Amino acid sequence: MKKKTLVMLVLVGVLIFGAVQAAWAAWGQGAGSQATPVFRNLAQELELTGEQAQKIQEIHRNCYENTSALRQKMWDLRAELRSLRWDPSATREQFEQKIAEIQDLRSQFIQQRQQARDQIRSILTDEQIAKWQQLCPYGSQGRQGGMGPGRGQGFGRGMGPCPYYNAPVNPGTSS
Numbered sequence: 001m002k003k004k005t006l007v008m009l010v011l012v013g014v015l016i017f018g019a020v021q022a023a024w025a026a027w028g029q030g031a032g033s034q035a036t037p038v039f040r041n042l043a044q045e046l047e048l049t050g051e052q053a054q055k056i057q058e059i060h061r062n063c064y065e066n067t068s069a070l071r072q073k074m075w076d077l078r079a080e081l082r083s084l085r086w087d088p089s090a091t092r093e094q095f096e097q098k099i100a101e102i103q104d105l106r107s108q109f110i111q112q113r114q115q116a117r118d119q120i121r122s123i124l125t126d127e128q129i130a131k132w133q134q135l136c137p138y139g140s141q142g143r144q145g146g147m148g149p150g151r152g153q154g155f156g157r158g159m160g161p162c163p164y165y166n167a168p169v170n171p172g173t174s175s
Contacts, residue, residue: 045135046128055123063116070109077102 043053081098084090121129 040135042132042135046124046131048128052123056120059116059119059123063112067109067112070105070112074102074105074109077105 042048043056048056077098081095081102084094084098124132
């Protein structure tokens with residue numbers, strides 16, 4: 001009887017240890033990180049010319065600089081929104097106003113990113129655009145858009161499969 005109990009305890013311990021190890025190994029593996037390597041050199045994979053690569057880097061740099069103030073303002077508004085949650089005198093209208101401001105800034109941000117994608121598309125050949133769409137079928141935000149819970153760790157959606165700007169699946173449409 002003691003031998004059976006001991007064998008059962010050891011077996012349960014091994015199963016629990018295995019489950020913990022499997023869960024630990026999966027930590028941080030969102031959908032995007034399972035689907036695509038962490039680093040992808042699109043300049044090489046798209047066989048960009050030196051001039052194309054330079055122009056695209058300039059577009060990325062300009063987009064980053066042009067959206068810097070928007071990102072900072074969105075960050076600040078989100079902090080203000082979190083603070084409102086703890087303010088006993090906060091009203092529903094205040095929440096709705098902050099959310100509307102964030103949504104307005106987000107749409108401006110998306111519009112500027114779309115302009116950058118359009119500029120990049122104008123530099124690429126049709127073959128390069130087709131390959132870009134194949135390499136990054138869901139764009140930079142992944143299949144479901146954006147980061148999942150856990151700030152990129154855990155069992156969330158993870159980062160999207162492409163580290164660069166979206167390329168729409170159907171040419172002529174925006175993502």
